Structure formats: structure tokens, C-alpha cells
Amino acid sequence: MMPIYLDNNATTAIAPEVLDEMIPYLKDLYGNPSSMHTFGGQLHRQVEEARRKVASLINAAPEEIIFTSCGTESDNTAIMSTVESYPQKRHIITTRVEHPAVLNFAKHLARKGHRVTFLPVDTLGRIDMQLFSRSLDDDTAIVSIMYANNETGVIFPIPQIGEILRERNILFHTDAVQVIGKVPIDVKKLPVDLLSLSGHKLHAPKGVGALYVRKGTRFYPYMIGGHQEHGRRAGTENIASIIGLGRACDLARENLANEIAYVSSLRDGLEKALLERCPDSRVNGEREHRLPNTTNISFDYVEGEAILLKLNEFDICASSGSACTTGALEPSHVLRAMGVPFTAIHGSIRFSLSRYNEWTEIDKVIEVMPPIIRELRTLSPYGRDRLGICAPDRDVSTE
Amino acid sequence: MWEYTEKVKDFFLHPKNAGEIENPDGVGEVGSILCGDALKLSLRVNNETGMIIDAKFQTFGCASAIASSSVLTELIKGKTVDEALKITNQDIADYLGGLPPEKMHCSVMGREALEAAIADYRGETRPLAVGEKIICKCFEVSEEKIRRVVTENHLTNVEEITNYTKAGGGCGACIPAIEAILKDILQVKAAPERPPVPKKLTNLQKIALIEDVLEKEIRPRLQADGGDLELIDIEGNRVIIALRAMCVACPMGGVTIKGIEEKLRELVSEDIIVVEG
Numbered sequence: 166m167m168p169i170y171l172d173n174n175a176t177t178a179i180a181p182e183v184l185d186e187m188i189p190y191l192k193d194l195y196g197n198p199s200s201m202h203t204f205g206g207q208l209h210r211q212v213e214e215a216r217r218k219v220a221s222l223i224n225a226a227p228e229e230i231i232f233t234s235c236g237t238e239s240d241n242t243a244i245m246s247t248v249e250s251y252p253q254k255r256h257i258i259t260t261r262v263e264h265p266a267v268l269n270f271a272k273h274l275a276r277k278g279h280r281v282t283f284l285p286v287d288t289l290g291r292i293d294m295q296l297f298s299r300s301l302d303d304d305t306a307i308v309s310i311m312y313a314n315n316e317t318g319v320i321f322p323i324p325q326i327g328e329i330l331r332e333r334n335i336l337f338h339t340d341a342v343q344v345i346g347k348v349p350i351d352v353k354k355l356p357v358d359l360l361s362l363s364g365h366k367l368h369a370p371k372g373v374g375a376l377y378v379r380k381g382t383r384f385y386p387y388m389i390g391g392h393q394e395h396g397r398r399a400g401t402e403n404i405a406s407i408i409g410l411g412r413a414c415d416l417a418r419e420n421l422a423n424e425i426a427y428v429s430s431l432r433d434g435l436e437k438a439l440l441e442r443c444p445d446s447r448v449n450g451e452r453e454h455r456l457p458n459t460t461n462i463s464f465d466y467v468e469g470e471a472i473l474l475k476l477n478e479f480d481i482c483a484s485s486g487s488a489c490t491t492g493a494l495e496p497s498h499v500l501r502a503m504g505v506p507f508t509a510i511h512g513s514i515r516f517s518l519s520r521y522n523e524w525t526e527i528d529k530v531i532e533v534m535p536p537i538i539r540e541l542r543t544l545s546p547y548g549r550d551r552l553g554i555c556a557p558d559r560d561v562s563t564e
Numbered sequence: 565m566w567e568y569t570e571k572v573k574d575f576f577l578h579p580k581n582a583g584e585i586e587n588p589d590g591v592g593e594v595g596s597i598l599c600g601d602a603l604k605l606s607l608r609v610n611n612e613t614g615m616i617i618d619a620k621f622q623t624f625g626c627a628s629a630i631a632s633s634s635v636l637t638e639l640i641k642g643k644t645v646d647e648a649l650k651i652t653n654q655d656i657a658d659y660l661g662g663l664p665p666e667k668m669h670c671s672v673m674g675r676e677a678l679e680a681a682i683a684d685y686r687g688e689t690r691p692l693a694v695g696e697k698i699i700c701k702c703f704e705v706s707e708e709k710i711r712r713v714v715t716e717n718h719l720t721n722v723e724e725i726t727n728y729t730k731a732g733g734g735c736g737a738c739i740p741a742i743e744a745i746l747k748d749i750l751q752v753k754a755a756p757e758r759p760p761v762p763k764k765l766t767n768l769q770k771i772a773l774i775e776d777v778l779e780k781e782i783r784p785r786l787q788a789d790g791g792d793l794e795l796i797d798i799e800g801n802r803v804i805i806a807l808r809a810m811c812v813a814c815p816m817g818g819v820t821i822k823g824i825e826e827k828l829r830e831l832v833s834e835d836i837i838v839v840e841g
Contacts, residue, residue: 273812468600470566470626474576487626488600494703494726494733496600507598511624544582544630546604546622547597 168480169526173366174315174343174459174517175484180368180416183409187370190405198402199393208404215411219375222414223360224351231376231394232407236342236363237266239376240309242387242398243338243359244270247307248279250383251336254306260284260292261502262316267309267340268498280304289451290319290503298329305335312341312360313348316486316499316515317450318459320348327356336382342366342374346417347425347456358382364406368519369413373406424520429457431518435527436460442535449505449513458518461486461500463509466548467541472514475537481530486513508547568627569661575631580638583620590685592677599703599730601625601670603633605677607640609685614644621677628660628667635659636674645682651675652716653728665788668728672713699741702734707745714749721785722746722823736816743823765833771798773832778805781831782824786811793824796841803828804841 170178196205198212213227220227233239244257244267259271261283268283275281282300284292292310301308308330313320323339330337338359344350346367352360359382364373378384378397390399417424440446445465464472469487476483486497488511495501500510516530542548568576588606595602601624608618619637623630635656640648653671657663663671696706713719713728722742726732732739765773778795786792791811796804805824807817814820817840825838 276817466597466624468625468629471576471630474573474627478577494600494730511597511600544579544622545624546593546602547624 166480168482169522169529170482171516171518171522171526171530172482172484173519174318174515176365176371177368177519178521179370179409180413182416183369183412186412187405187409190408194404198404199391208402211408212402212404215407218411218418219362219414222345222350222418223362223377224353225377226380228395229352229377229380231378231397232402232410233374233376233398234372234400234403235374236264236340236361236366237374238387239342239361239363239374240264240266240338240340241270242376243361243378244274244307244309245387246378246385247336247338247359247383248274249385251306254304256280256282256302256304257306258282258284258297258300258308258310260286260310260321262286262290262314262499263309263311264315264340264342267311271309284310286502288504290314290317290449290499291451292321292326294322294325297326301329301333301335305333307336307338309338309340312339312344312350313456313459314450314499315343316497317461317503318343318456318517319450320344320454320456322454323357324355331356343456343459346413346421347428347458349421352377352379364410364413367413367417369410370406373403373410375410420520425457428518428520428522431522431524431527432458432460432516434524435516435518435530436462438531439534442531443538446538447509449500449503449509459515461513461515463505464512464514464538465508466545467512467538469512469514471541472512472537475541476530476533479529479533481533484515484517486515487511566628566664566667568631568664571659571661572628572631572663575634575660576627579621579630579634581618581620581634581641582622584622585618585620590681590683592680592682592684594676594680595625595673596704597624601629601673603629603673603677605633605636605681607681607685609645614646616640616643616645616648625670625673626667628663629670629673631660632656632663632670632674633677636678640678645685648678649682651678653713654717665724665727668717669730672728676709699745700729700731700734700738702738703730705729705731710742710745711749714746719746720750723785723789736819739816739819740822743826770832774798774803774828774836777828777831778824781827786820791820801833801835801837803836803838805838806841 196208198208200206216227216230220230257271257279259267271281284297286292310321312323327337336358339357340361342361342363345362358379360377362375365371384397386397388399393399393402439462443464447463449461449463469485473485486500488494488496496510500513585606585608589609590607592605604622606620607616610617619640621633621637623633639651653675656671656674696708698704699707699710710729710731719725722732722739725742732742790809792808794806794808796806821838821840828836
């Protein structure tokens with residue numbers, strides 16, 4: 166039986182059309198596009214075709230797209246390239262709620278002597294724009310702020326941030342890994358200089374990503390070696406996956422409007438029913454500016470890993486910000502940065518949907534979730550009247 | 565995804581003795597919602613025989629916390645209070661067919677709740693409630709608890725202590741204090757049989773010994789946490805290493821390097837300096 170897969174912010178199924186298009190390049194057409202012979206060299210055309218498709222999804226020029234191995238590589242490259250290109254500038258701005266690909270890279274640079282500002286967020290997961298503006302100075306090399314948060318789906322005001330940075334002539338990178346294929350993006354209108362995307366979040370395979378680099382942006386390669394990607398990213402091309410990413414971007418472009426309407430209706434239906442049927446539950450993060458496919462709900466007094474394992478018994482896949490699920494002892498850095506109370510943070514569950522989900526699946530979750538929560542609450546020593554301790558908001562930031 | 569045994573899954577999905585005894589003879593409450601797990605154990609004890617007739621639990625926590633609590637109640641029912649006190653956290657873990665190392669603290673929580681409940685039954689104050697010195701502020705772990713868990717479970721490094729007690733698993737500020745406690749315990753225990761450090765090593769002997777210590781003592785522990793290191797070079801007394809895998813992103817990198825340095829100073833030469841290359 167296929168699982169009810171509601172963990173699409175973790176990874177997505179490869180679209181059948183994508184897989185079909187990839188297969189020949191994994192079997193017979195295994196050449197190297199850098200080769201002189203036709204067998205290999207002809208593949209160059211396919212790579213460029215895929216590049217056009219990726220570019221087209223975000224209205225970029227094909228030469229503004231660099232293929233990488235994943236979202237993390239795109240994020241690391243964007244920041245490292247800027248730091249290398251502007252060695253005299255030593256200040257970096259990002260947020261406390263970034264994906265580790267940006268957050269830990271920024272911490273790494275801080276250890277190497279850069280000054281890094283980690284912007285806080287409010288209880289709804291929003292940035293304080295005045296604080297952001299005040300953080301900028303003449304030493305700021307790059308601002309890296311995610312387009313939307315992977316855990317809550319909250320979308321940051323990227324156009325406004327970009328406008329401010331353009332006036333100040335500061336480079337702007339956005340990690341758009343969770344956004345591509347879910348929200349329309351037009352880089353002709355969007356004031357960003359660098360933008361990361363990842364294949365496996367939009368129904369392409371794992372192991373391929375891309376970095377958009379606006380024409381005229383100073384760029385220094387992160388992977389150094391051969392001449393691939395016009396010398397901007399060395400390493401033999403992952404042909405099949407690049408072609409898969411191209412096809413996935415085409416599919417996303419064709420379906421985007423319908424998909425947003427469909428997926429958000431599923432998400433809203435799920436969210437509404439769970440909030441109604443499970444008392445003491447709440448949505449984490451701002452609901453207005455949010456990805457259409459994501460909802461992050463806290464169920465007070467119960468623990469996320471326990472919920473996930475109960476859901477697993479029904480072949481339902483979701484994820485949690487609870488400490489126990491990660492192997493770390495501290496729960497989600499995103500929910501902590503938002504100041505979500507500890508009574509709720511350990512019981513947070515993220516459902517992230519895709520176009521392949523169906524109403525029958527959502528109905529199943531709506532059916533099984535309330536009894537799971539009820540059952541775990543009867544096991545729990547805590548409850549609305551039984552919370553013997555107060556849960557003060559601790560400052561746990563180590564930045 | 566955790567590798568839970570079938571027994572853990574079974575006790576989690578079909579927990580025995582869940583709930584609360586009305587007018588109990590003893591209650592033990594440990595943990596807190598802040599820390600991510602908590603257990604309330606209530607007992608019914610026959611006053612004449614001292615036998616635990618019934619035991620029920622309420623647990624906030626992950627699957628292994630719920631399973632450990634449930635197993636605890638099964639283990640103590642029918643035992644006298646004195647017999648029950650002999651049950652260790654390892655007994656709970658063994659009954660479940662083992663727990664993932666990172667989840668051992670769930671079994672420790674069970675053992676603590678048992679002690680607290682029996683103390684309550686006997687009208688004693690909880691053994692650790694008064695005058696305890698908190699070492700780990702994130703998870704409120706006392707020095708007494710660390711000492712007891714280390715001794716009972718024969719723990720030998722900080723990572724194990726974190727797995728068993730959670731101490732050091734939050735901000736990490738208390739790790740040097742935990743190391744000091746551990747060193748103290750291990751010295752008391754093992755001082756006489758420590759292998760003598762060779763007085764004068766040739767360069768070749770020294771390099772071989774450093775490699776040996778890194779391979780056998782240090783790397784397995786880092787690898788257990790998903791980390792690793794690579795020996796880059798040795799220049800005189802300077803050992804140049806590179807942290808790998810999870811260690812690269814770990815905010816505790818500095819502490820790790822300090823720990824490696826201490827180990828090498830102990831086992832190779834007092835003047836060794838470890839630096840990140």
C-alpha cells in the first residue's frame with residue numbers, strides 16, 4: 166500500500182513524467198557532454214534545454230542558471246561567492262529560522278571572523294523590518310533570507326527586503342527551496358541577486374539543485390575544477406537529474422495556478438478540521454502569508470514523536486519539531502525562535518502536501534488524528550488543568 | 565527514524581497500566597514539560613507486607629518514554645518495596661530488548677520516578693530534592709544524578725552521560741563541569757591501574773601513539789554521535805586535526821577539541837596542543 170504522504174517539505178515523489186524523461190540518460194545515453202564525440206557531446210544540447218526550462222519557471226535568462234548538486238550547495242555557493250567577491254566587507258545578515266544550509270554556514274563564517282547578524286522573528290514567525298533596516302551598514306556583504314520557512318511555511322516579505330537592499334547596493338540571496346513550484350516567482354520583478362532551488366522539493370530527483378545568479382552579479386565558484394557550467398561550477402554534469410529537473414520545472418509552470426488552488430484547499434480543509442476536532446491545538450506561524458501546502462499545528466500536552474509513530478501505524482507520513490525526533494535534545498530552532506511555549510513546541514506536527522494528495526487521504530488523517538491526540542493525552546500527566554509548572558520562555562539562542 | 569525494538573513499539577502502542585491510582589499510597593513525579601519528557605508514577609502498597617499491589621503511570625514523552633514507564637509498572641507489580649528498589653534503569657532497558665543510546669534517559673526517568681514514589685510512600689523527602697547542585701541548567705540535572713548514573717551504568721564519556729541524563733544536551737555550557745565530575749569519578753575508580761605514560765618517546769613512537777589514541781579512543785566516540793575527525797599533521801607538540809561529518813556544524817566544536825587535547829595529554833604527552841587545521 167502506498168503511504169499517505171504529507172511530508173512534502175522533506176522531499177517529494179518523482180513525477181512519473183520526470184522519471185520517464187530521465188531513464189534513457191541512465192541507460193543508453195551515458196556519455197559525458199564535455200566529450201568531443203557525438204555520443205557524449207550531443208548531451209550538451211539536453212542540458213541547455215533543461216536550463217531553459219528551469220529559467221523559464223522563474224522568468225530568468227538561461228545563462229543565469231547554474232546547476233548544482235542540491236539546495237545546500239546552492240546556498241553555500243551563494244554566500245561563499247559573495248564573501249570571496251567582496252573580501253573587504255565582513256558583515257552578513259540572516260535570520261534565526263533559516264535552514265541549516267544557511268544557518269550553520271553563517272555560524273561557520275562567524276567562527277572564521279565574519280560578523281553575522283541573526284535576525285529574530287516574532288511569535289508569528291515574521292521579521293521586524295525596522296530592525297532589519299537598522300542592521301544594515303556599509304560593511305554588509307550579503308543578506309541571506311529564506312523565501313519561506315520549511316517548518317511553518319511562513320513567507321517573508323522578499324520584495325520589500327530586496328527593494329531596501331537594492332537602494333543600499335547590498336547583494337541579496339534567498340533560499341527559495343520550499344517555494345519553487347508552490348508560488349509563482351518572477352525574478353525580472355523580484356529584487357534578488359541569488360536564489361537557491363532544489364530538485365527533490367518539486368518532484369524531480371534528489372541530488373540536483375540550481376542557483377540563479379542575476380546577470381552582472383559578481384560570482385566566485387565554490388566548486389573549482391573543470392570548465393562545466395561556464396566555469397562557475399566544476400564537476401561532470403548529473404545529466405539525468407538535470408534533465409529531470411528541467412521536466413519538473415515545466416510541469417510546475419504548467420500546473421502552478423491549479424495546484425495552488427487545489428493544494429491550499431486540501432491544506433485548509435485539514436487544518437480547519439483538526440483545529441475543530443482537537444481541543445488545545447493551534448497553528449504555528451502567520452497564516453496569511455504562507456505556503457499553500459504547509460500547516461504546522463501544535464497539540465498541547467503531547468509529544469510529537471509519539472504522534473508521528475501513531476500516525477505511522479496508519480501509514481501516514483508527517484514530521485515534527487519535537488526534540489525526540491531529531492536525535493538532538495532541543496526542539497526545533499524555528500519554533501523556539503518564535504517563542505512557541507514549551508507546552509506546545511514538543512507537540513508540533515507539520516503536514517506538507519503536494520498535488521498528488523487526495524481528499525480521501527485528508528479525510529483519513531482527519532479521522533485518525535483526534536483519537537490519537539485524545540489517547541496520548543490520557544497517557545500524559547499534563548492537561549489544561551494539570552499543568553503543574555509554568556513554562557517560561559527561555560532564551561535559548563546561542564548565536 | 566529511531567530503531568526501536570518490537571517490544572518498545574508494542575509497549576508504546578498498547579501500554580499497560582496507564583493512568584492514575586486514586587488515593588495512592590505513593591506518588592513519584594519526575595521530569596518536566598520543558599525538558600520534553602515527564603513521568604508521574606502512582607503506587608498502591610499493602611502496608612503490612614510492603615508489597616506493591618498496583619502501579620500506574622502517566623507519561624508525557626516519546627515512544628520510548630511511554631514504553632519505559634509501562635515496563636516499569638509491570639516490573640514492580642507484585643514486588644515488595646525493597647525488591648522494587650533493586651530495579652535499575654538497565655533492567656528497564658533490557659526488558660525492552662534495548663533502547664537506542666540517545667534514549668537511555670527514558671529508562672533513567674523510570675528508575676527516578678520509582679525512587680521518588682517509594683520515598684513518598686515511606687514519608688521521606690525525595691532523596692535528591694534537598695541541597696542538590698544543578699549542573700545542567702537546560703534540563704535541570706543535578707551533580708548527584710550524574711554521579712549516580714555514571715556509577716550505576718559504568719559510563720566513561722560525556723556523550724554517554726548526555727544520552728542517559730540529557731545533561732549537556734542543551735546549550736552545552738555545562739560540558740566542562742560534566743567532564744570534571746567524570747574525571748573525578750574515573751580517577752577514584754581507576755587511578756591505580758592507569759597505564760604508565762612512557763617517559764621519553766621518539767618522534768615516530770609519539771606519532772604512532774597519537775594515531776592510536778585518535779583511532780581507538782576519540783574517533784569511535786565522535787562517530788557514535790555522527791561526527792568524525794581526521795589527523796592532518798603533527799608538528800612537534802602541535803597536533804593538527806580537522807573535524808568532519810556532524811562535528812563540522814556542531815557548536816560544541818571548541819569543547820570537542822579541548823577534550824581531544826586532554827585525552828592526548830593524558831595518554832601521550834603533557835605538552836600536546838590540539839589545533840583545528
